[in-house]
Structures are given as structure tokens and as C-alpha cells.
Amino acid sequence: MLEARDITVNYGTRLAVSGVSLKLEPHRVIAIIGPNGAGKSTVLRALNGGLNPSSGEILLDGQPLVSYSRRAIAKRIAVVAQEGDLRFPVTVFEFVLGGRYAWASTAGWGWETPRDVEIAREVVGETQLEDLSGRLMNELSGGERQRAVLARALATEAGVLLLDEPTANLDLAHQATILALVRKRCDARGTSALVVTHDINLAAEFSNHVVLMKDGKGVAFGKPDEVLTPDLLREVFAVTVLVDAHPVSGVPRITPVHEALR
Numbered sequence: 001m002l003e004a005r006d007i008t009v010n011y012g013t014r015l016a017v018s019g020v021s022l023k024l025e026p027h028r029v030i031a032i033i034g035p036n037g038a039g040k041s042t043v044l045r046a047l048n049g050g051l052n053p054s055s056g057e058i059l060l061d062g063q064p065l066v067s068y069s070r071r072a073i074a075k076r077i078a079v080v081a082q083e084g085d086l087r088f089p090v091t092v093f094e095f096v097l098g099g100r101y102a103w104a105s106t107a108g109w110g111w112e113t114p115r116d117v118e119i120a121r122e123v124v125g126e127t128q129l130e131d132l133s134g135r136l137m138n139e140l141s142g143g144e145r146q147r148a149v150l151a152r153a154l155a156t157e158a159g160v161l162l163l164d165e166p167t168a169n170l171d172l173a174h175q176a177t178i179l180a181l182v183r184k185r186c187d188a189r190g191t192s193a194l195v196v197t198h199d200i201n202l203a204a205e206f207s208n209h210v211v212l213m214k215d216g217k218g219v220a221f222g223k224p225d226e227v228l229t230p231d232l233l234r235e236v237f238a239v240t241v242l243v244d245a246h247p248v249s250g251v252p253r254i255t256p257v258h259e260a261l262r
Helices: 040-047 070-076 092-103 114-126 142-155 172-189 200-206 230-237
Strands: 002-011 014-024 029-033 055-060 077-080 160-164 192-196 209-214 217-222 241-245 252-256
Touching: 002 040, 014 040, 014 055, 014 192, 014 209, 014 217, 029 040, 029 172, 029 200, 040 160, 040 192, 070 077, 070 092, 077 142, 092 114, 092 142, 114 142, 142 160, 142 172, 160 172, 172 192, 172 200, 200 252, 209 230, 217 230, 230 241
Parallel strands: 029 192, 029 209, 077 160, 160 192
Antiparallel strands: 002 014, 002 055, 209 217, 241 252
């Protein structure tokens, strides 16, 4: 379990996150939603040990995160960052297999075990990358690379997944596939996931709880139907929305109401 207790994060003199608390428990998906600059990605970086809070604390399995080595953190927490410009001349399969590196007993080439290879093959299949497994990472489209980054994270078999805009650059079909895979991993294996996203409807569909953030602070936390209300969304995004029930799943469905159409 990963928990943030009243954390505050500063970038120099600028306050980026103020007094945010959340708890990532097994089988749960939490989505963080908010406008640009709300502090969403900063929270994620702090939870992975990439930033030290100015105050408050972060606990991993009941122990301070700062007490763990980076290798120990890598075994327990996997990160899917926003898709970057990956220029490494490695194949997709080699890249995914690299997610097992934290479990290696020795460094260098030839470290992987048959079990490591088996796990990599499983997640390549789960993320629908079989036809691309022999391609070089720098030959892929942005969306294809993003799926490979997720596959690498899943290959770690970490108990906590931290995902920063995991559906960026993905088409509509793969957006749903990727988040459904994260949801399935949490349900079946007791994994927990934190998803930073701008897509409110995807968050409503796949998350157990939602954190609304604005100006570095948590405005609301709760189940999607408790948090994704017209009043709270207007407060955070300064936009009028219509909220109704999805005709199939029943979760909140959010539609912006543009002034010119009213």
C-alpha cells in the first residue's frame, strides 16, 4: 500500500502541492483530475520518490518511502510517464523485458531468466504488441510507444502502478483497452493504480475514486458519482457541464456545455 499524508511540495519558492492526502489500496484505481498546473504530476513524482515533500510523509507498506533504496522502490512501484521521445535502438520486446531488470541478481547482458522472458511475452500479448515486438522503439508511432511503456511497467509485476496520462496519443480503441487492462490487473492481482488524466469520462469509467485538484490542493475526493458533479467541476475547471448516467455502465458521463450553444 502506498499512502501520502498531508504532503506539501515546493519548487524553490513556488508552492506546487499543498496538503494532499491519498491512500492507494489493493484492488483500487484512483484517478487524479484537474486543469494544467494543478499539481497532478507533481503528486505522482513524489509518490515515486522522485521529489521529496517539504512537509508531510509518504509511506510504502507502512514504512517511510525515503527508507527504501531505488531498486527496492522499482520492485514495488512502476511508473508510466507521459510518452517521450525514445530513441534507444532496442526492440519492443527488449524494452519490455527491461522492466524485469530490478529483479535481476546480477547486472549486465544475459541477466534475464526464463521466467522473466515468459512474463515479458505475457504483457506484450496483453497490450496487443505481438506484431510490433521485433520493431525498434524509435520506429514506432507515439501511441505504439506509449503501449510499450505500459507493457514495460506491467512486466515489473509491481504492486503499485503510477500512470501519468497513460492514454495520451492513443486512439479511442486503445484508450479503453489500456485502462481496461489496468483495471483488470488491479481486480485480479490486488494491484493498486493512480492515474493522472485529463479525460474525465475515462476516469469515471475505470476508477474507484477520483481526486479533483486545483492550484496544488485537493478540492474533493470520493467515488466518481460523488465528485464528478456540475458544481465541483465548475469550481475546478470554470466550465459548465452536463452530468448524466452512461447508458451502459451507469457511471457519470460529463458533457461540456459551451456558452455559444446555450
